[in-house]
Amino acid sequence: MTTPQSLTSDLADQITQAILDTGGWMGFDRFMSQALYQPGLGYYAHDSAKFGMLPYSVQNGARVAGSDFVTAPELSPLFGWALAKQVAQALLVTGTREVWEFGAGSGALALQVLQALQALGTPLDRYTLVDISGSLRERQRATLGTFADCVRWVDALPATLQGVILGNEVLDAMPVKLLARVNNIWHERGVALATDADPQTQRFVWQDRITDLRPPMEVAGEHDYLTEIHPQGESFVRTLGDKLERGAAFLIDYGFPQAEYYHPQRHMGTVMCHKAHQVDDNPLADVGQKDITAHVNFTGVAVAGNDADLGVLGYCNQAHFLINCGLLQQMAVADLPVRVNTQKLIMEHEMGEFFKVIGFYKGEPWQALGFTHGDKTHTL
Numbered sequence: 001m002t003t004p005q006s007l008t009s010d011l012a013d014q015i016t017q018a019i020l021d022t023g024g025w026m027g028f029d030r031f032m033s034q035a036l037y038q039p040g041l042g043y044y045a046h047d048s049a050k051f052g053m054l055p056y057s058v059q060n061g062a063r064v065a066g067s068d069f070v071t072a073p074e075l076s077p078l079f080g081w082a083l084a085k086q087v088a089q090a091l092l093v094t095g096t097r098e099v100w101e102f103g104a105g106s107g108a109l110a111l112q113v114l115q116a117l118q119a120l121g122t123p124l125d126r127y128t129l130v131d132i133s134g135s136l137r138e139r140q141r142a143t144l145g146t147f148a149d150c151v152r153w154v155d156a157l158p159a160t161l162q163g164v165i166l167g168n169e170v171l172d173a174m175p176v177k178l179l180a181r182v183n184n185i186w187h188e189r190g191v192a193l194a195t196d197a198d199p200q201t202q203r204f205v206w207q208d209r210i211t212d213l214r215p216p217m218e219v220a221g222e223h224d225y226l227t228e229i230h231p232q233g234e235s236f237v238r239t240l241g242d243k244l245e246r247g248a249a250f251l252i253d254y255g256f257p258q259a260e261y262y263h264p265q266r267h268m269g270t271v272m273c274h275k276a277h278q279v280d281d282n283p284l285a286d287v288g289q290k291d292i293t294a295h296v297n298f299t300g301v302a303v304a305g306n307d308a309d310l311g312v313l314g315y316c317n318q319a320h321f322l323i324n325c326g327l328l329q330q331m332a333v334a335d336l337p338v339r340v341n342t343q344k345l346i347m348e349h350e351m352g353e354f355f356k357v358i359g360f361y362k363g364e365p366w367q368a369l370g371f372t373h374g375d376k377t378h379t380l
Contacts, residue, residue: 008286008287008288010041011034011035011038011041011042011287011288012203012204012287012288014041015031015034015035015038015204016193016203018030018034019191019192019193019204020193024192025190025191025207025209026190026192027177027190027191028175028176028177028178028188028189028191028283029175029176029177029231029232030175031191031204031283031284032175032176032292033175034287035287035288035292036173036175036291036292037132041288043288043290043291043292044132044136045132045135046135046288070277071105071108071109071169072109072318072345072355073106073108073109073112073168074106074108075342075345075351076338076341076344076345077108077338078330078331078345079109079112079322079342079345080108080109080111080115080116081112081330082325082326082327083109083112083113083166083322083325084112084116084117084120084122085116085120085325086250086321086369086370087099087113087117087122087164087166087250088116088117088120088122089368090164090247090368091122091123091164092122093248093366094162094163094164094246094247094248094361094362094363095246096162096163096164096247097123097124097125097126097163098124098125098126098127098128098161098162098163098164099113099124099163099165099166100128100130100161100163100164100165101127101128101129101130101166101167102130102131102165102166102167103130103131103168103169103170103173104131104136104140105136105140105168105169106136106139107136107140107141107142107144108143109168110127110129110140110143110144110147110151111143111144113127113166114127114144114147114150114151125150126152127151127152128151128152128153128154129151129152129153129154130153130154130157131153132155137153140153157239157243158243160244160245161244161245162244162245162247163247164247164248164249164250165240165244165247165248165250166249166250167251167253168253169252169253169254171230171233171253171255171296171301172253172254172255172293172294172296173291173292173293174230174233174236175232176228176229176232176271177213177228177229177230177231178190178226178227178228178269179213179214179215179227179228179229180208180226181219181223181224181225181226182224184222186211186212187208187209187211188209188211188213189206189207189208189226190206190207190208190209191204191205191207192204192205192206192207193205204287205284206284215227215229215262216258216262216297216299217258217262219262219264220264223264223267224267225264225267226267226268226269227261227262227266227267228269228271228294228297229297230297230300233296233300233301234301234303234304235304237251237305237310238304238305238307238308239308240305240310240360241304241305241307241308241309241310241360241362244310245362246362246363247361247362247363248313248359248360248361248362248368249305249310249359249360250357250358250359250360251301251357251358251359252318252321252355252356253355253356254295254355255295255296255298256295256296256297256298256356257297257298257315257379257380258298258300259299261295268281269294270295271293271294272292272293272294273290273291273292273293274290274293275289275290275291298315298356298380299380302315302358302377305360309362310361310362311360311361311362311365312360312380313359313360313361313365313368313371314357314358314359314371314375314377315357315358315375315376315379315380316356316357316370316374316376317355317356317357317376318346318352318353318355318356318357319345319346319348319352319353319374320370320371320373320374320375321370321371321374322345322346322370323346323373324369324370324371324372324373324374325369325370327342327345327346330342357370
């Protein structure tokens with residue numbers, strides 16, 4: 001039987017060899033990519049539970065490992081139902097009949113959107129999921145069985161596509177490069193092998209190399225400063241823009257506009273890990289057993305979209321977006337447990353302000369329902 005410990009050991013062996021093959025140092029973006037996506041071993045490539053409300057469950061009197069974190073669709077079904085109101089409008093305005101969802105997780109969001117679009121009577125030819133995790137695909141298939149006639153999975157994008165693109169907590173899981181200003185000199189922070197540590201515990205250590213890379217804006221001050229840049233996430237947005245002939249895209253994640261992201265006081269970076277509903281800041285430990293994320297620079301996302309001829313429909317916090325899409329009306333007729341959980345989606349100290357939504361269009365601009373009030377595109 002394969003255990004989490006053996007998976008971690010095998011993954012660490014592969015990363016160790018990759019570091020040796022590249023002269024003893026690996027950029028953090030490559031380390032993060034392998035820790036999350038190495039086939040069969042990375043966090044998103046094996047079948048451990050990831051999405052859910054609880055860190056463990058009790059079966060036959062014994063504690064059994066549960067999930068590592070909860071996303072909005074697992075928290076409340078009303079998240080997807082509100083988002084579907086925006087999707088329905090976007091399909092109508094753009095004259096398209098397909099939804100593309102990236103990083104579909106458990107399939108909960110897809111199910112909610114499909115059910116809501118069906119209830120709204122919105123014509124839909126196909127719902128396409130793009131997810132590289134085989135284990136998650138199987139969970140999605142089980143969740144979406146009642147919509148098997150219109151759901152499909154793809155490994156790669158076609159040359160062109162039309163429709164509405166959705167991505168909930170996709171950008172934060174894309175590998176980032178770490179930049180560290182130390183003694184007023186910029187370095188790229190990467191990963192090397194520990195030389196004096198127990199090989200059965202943590203094998204990896206941080207190591208900096210002087211670099212010409214810089215954050216997209218100057219960080220005031222001369223104090224030591226750690227941050228991230230997002231070439232892969234921004235490349236992903238440009239790819240969507242290049243391939244999208246007609247339609248819209250809505251990306252939901254935690255992050256900031258550029259001026260907040262690279263604020264002088266945000267000197268410790270934003271990389272964090274999630275395991276059993278606990279957060280830590282050491283991605284070099286327990287590789288493959290926990291999620292690794294970084295906040296999103298939404299200004300960089302907007303610029304990347306503009307580079308690929310995508311126009312910005314709007315940018316606001318999740319609370320405004322969901323309320324604009326009718327969430328409060330849905331809450332009014334929901335059961336009490338659902339209302340309680342749904343409040344977390346819009347409360348300022350929960351997900352309401354922490355998460356942001358950015359919308360794009362290809363074609364002619366139009367007023368998107370989700371950005372009717374509270375649009376902060378001007379802050380990007």
